[in-house]
Amino acid sequence: MKQSLTVLIFLAFFSIIGCANEEKATETIYVAAASDLYHALTEIGEEFAKETNIDVEFTFGSTGLLTQQILEGAPFDLFAAAHESYIDQLNESGAIVLDSKQVYAIGRNVLVYSEEHTQLEGEQSLTDSDVQTIAIANPEHAPYGKAAKETLESWGLWEELQDKLVYAENIRQAYQYVESGNADAGIVALALMNDSERPYELIDERTHNQIVQALGIPSTSENLELSQQFAEYMMSEKGREILSEYGFEAP
Incomplete structure (x- = not known):
């Protein structure tokens, strides 16, 4: 009887742990990103998920159209724009979290x-x-x-x-x-x-204005802590290494 009770306790314990891990693994953040980031950010997202058990769902598109969606209240947790001017626009309208802007790359x-x-x-x-x-x-x-x-x-x-x-x-x-x-x-x-x-x-970058790329956290995000964690990962040594592999220059 004692042995059966012990087994049941262990089974219950591992069941609780399993549920907790499953819950952690299903945490997801939703990232809007400029389409130039398709390959690089997909790889960064995969590496981030491996290290944190946090899934990243991407919506790729033109920076201008994604900016408009965020202004209209689209529920993204992070926005990686192809130019910092769009993050500045969102900042001025109060559509991103104050001081969340970070320049992450120069595009070519x-x-x-x-x-x-x-x-x-x-x-x-x-x-x-x-x-x-x-x-x-x-x-x-x-x-x-x-x-x-x-x-x-x-x-x-x-x-x-x-x-x-x-x-x-x-x-x-x-x-x-x-x-x-x-x-x-x-x-x-x-x-x-x-x-x-x-x-x-x-193309010689002197023929155009520099493509300064920046990110920000939309004010509608309900996952501020996770969004900040992903932003930090993009800016980390690992994140910058992946961006560099795809031709992005450090700001």
Whole structure:
């Protein structure tokens, strides 16, 4: 009888521990992130989950559209924007937690041609008659698209190339247009090129305003402690190492 009682106590104890661990493992934070971060932040999220048992669910999109969603009360726990100006905008409107802004990286753009046009190189090739379509993210709400426009203006090609430009909803979609061959060329984020076999040319950052990327914690977050924990992980040595692997420069 004593032995049976002891077994039952042990079973009950491990059941309680198991439930506690399960509850801890199901903690989740919801992160809105600029689409240039798709590969890097997915990897950071996986590493963070391994170390903390906190899952991270991402919503990737253009920084401008995500900013609008947060202004309208979207329940995100953290926002990693492609430019700090959008975090500043949210800060001014009270839509992010005071003093939660942190600059986490400097982004870079590249010029890339589709598989059928890999023999081309240099910005002047964009005027080639074989190049019919050039993909960039929409400059109205995508920081990388705005930088692409500034670069084309710096090259003196913005007006000349108007009929060739195809505006993608975000920078990852612009990359996909080129990768799939639906666009002959594109100006896209360096951070998206890791899995591509296309040769590319790093664009001189003096041709556009610096892409200073920042994060903030939306005021609607109900997981402030966990959000801060993930923000700190992004800024940690491990987080910066992963960002660097994808071409992001330290601020």
